[in-house]
Amino acid sequence: MKTLRNQHQEKISKAIESVLNEQESVDQNHWRLQYHVSTPAFWMNDPNGFSFYKGEYHLFYQHHPYSPEWGPMYWGHIKSKDLTYWEHLPIALAPSEEYDRDGCFSGSAIEKDGKLYAMYTGNVWTGDNYDTDLRQVQCLAVSEDGVHFNKVPQNPVIDLAPEGDIHPYHFRDPKVWKKDDYYYCVLGSRTKDHEGQVLLYCSRDLLNWEFMNVMAKSQGNLGFMWECPDLFSLDGQDVLVMSPQGMKSEGDLYHNLHQAGYVKGKLDYKTGLLQHEDFQLLDYGFDFYAPQTAEDEHGRRIMIAWMAMWESSMPEQKHNWAGAMTIPRELSTKQGNIISKPIPELKQLRQHHVQYKNITVNGEQELAGISGDCYELEVEINAKAASQFGIKVRTDNDTHQETLLTYDRLESLFIFNRDKSGEGDGGIRKAPVGLNDNHLHLHLFVDKSSIEVFINEGEKVMTSGIYPADNAKGICFFADQEIELITLNKWNLSKGVSPLIF
Incomplete structure (x- = not known):
């Protein structure tokens, strides 16, 4: 009879072989991202186990190593x-035991006694309906080196959902942290009547967990399930990040299948209750879900999210890969709201700097040296009297492709339009944005099949996958009346992710 460890390792080895066989052909795809984290091949979704361990950042992710479709x-x-600069490591966890046979679902990681512990949800399908026929338990795996993990014999460490108005089966995505002498974790949950909520647990040793309370729950339009919760302190306030499923659209907001955002407040560690303010989005684009944060050695709170969404069509699947992560973003607060900025370390990727100053635009205008498909672009715009202005990126005159980024002064909206962005889904997303002294600051990170727009120093962010033609590399500025590009900086960005070597 195989030992549990050998059974687990055998499944990992087979999965790695599958990925390695496909990696080279995947890298030839012209949509293949250059500085965003993705899998060497096949499917990726939620970030997991994002942590700082022995001087390095570790990021795990949901992965199906046999197909570009979601699976075990x-x-x-x-x-x-x-x-x-990222280095692929061997697959860390495989569904190998009775309690996780249909999937090692999302979770987190924490250092204890020099070891890295991964806490995750073991999933088992008990029938054909994946919404109703399931059993979920919380499990632990431990690593001496941060690379090779063994599941603990005490698994599952949380076996049953608590009594009360708590759904017995939808019970997942543990995010663990330490405060004083205790470890705590939050779990995504729903009520029996399908309203989203988050559960709080505590433990002294990561193995024996005690349910404390329903920490927070949906009121009004906050969905039927809260996935991937994350609780941390930022600038003196507690922040609960979660991904509500099933929110209904309200005006310009909540038009994705599911959302990702936060509430700020104060957690009472004695009662396990979070008193909090209203829900706010973390990203106003199309493709941003399941964000997870980590605190690094500098005390920064860094966030990474899945740069996709469950209803997205994902044209890259025909090239045997799917999904990616956003660039890492540093979180801080400004006037009571969370702002997210690209981490400064990304400046290491910069090449071929082009700069312009005091450029007048009226109508449409292209600039010499300002084009590409993998770049960073930062521009400060004086709106003057213009009512609509912005940037078209990834443009191509032959195919009439463009991704349209427009500021509408009359509506105080920033509008992201990907109806002509190439293959894949179209659509429009809008974010409420005001001008600062009649100025708009935009900071764009464009990769081969993605774009992240940081607006007014990270007050709002919009993220999307786009799938333009290979030669769609134009950049065009436009305005319905005269505007001034006060400063414009553009850099090509180099490759940041190395292949899996095994």
Whole structure:
């Protein structure tokens, strides 16, 4: 009879072989991202186990290593010394035991006694309906080196959902942290009537967990399930990040299938209750879900999210890969709201700097040296009297492709339009944005099949996958009346992710 460890390792080895066989052909795809984390091949979704361990950042992720479609979940693994240059590592977890046979679902990681512990949800399908026929338990795996993990014999460490108005089966995504002498974790949950909520647990040793309370729950339009919760302190306030499923659209907001955002407040560690303010989005684009944060050695709170969404069509699947992560973003607060900025370490990727100053635009205008498909662009715009202005990126005159980024002064909206962005889904997303002294600051990170727009120093962010033609590399500025590009800086960005070597 195989030992549990050998059974687990055998499944990991087969999965790695599957990925390695496909990696080279995947890298030939012209949509293949250059500085965003993705899998060497096949499917990726939620970030998991994002942590700082022995001087390096470790990022795990939901991974199906046999197909570009979602399937039985493994934990893929990648690490970095600087959140910029990433090195693929062997797959860390495989569904190998009776309690996780249909998937090692999302979770988190924490250092204890020099070891890295991964806490995750073991998933078992008990029938054909994946919404109703399931059993979920919380499990633990431990690593001496941050690379090779063994599941603990005490698994599952949380076996049953608590009594009360708590759904017995939808019970997942543990995020663990330590405060004083205790470890705590939050779990995504729903009520029996399908309203989202988050559960709080505590433990002294990561093995024996005690349910404390329903920490927070949906009121009004906050969905039927809260996935991937994360609780941390930022600038003196507690922040609960979660991904509500099933929110209904309200005006310009909540038009994705599911959302990702936060509430700020104060957690009472004695009662286990979070008193909090209203829900706020973390990203106003199309493709941003399941964000997870980590605190690094500098005390920064860094966030990474899945740069996709469950209803997205994902044209890259025909090239045997799917999904990616956002660039890492540093969180802080400004006037009571969370702002997210690209981490400064990404400047290491910069090449071929082009700069302009005091450029007048009226109508449409292209600039010499300002084009590409993998770049960073930062521009400060004086709106003057213009009512609509912005940037078209990834443009191509032959195919009439463009991704349209427009500021509408009359509506105080920033509008992201990907109806002509190439293959894949179209659509429009809008974010409420005001001008600062009649100025708009935009900071764009464009990769081969993605774009992240940081607006007014991270007050709002919009993220999307786009799938333009290979030669769609134009950049065009436009305005309905005269505007001024006060400063414009553009850099090509180099490759940041190395292949899996095994």
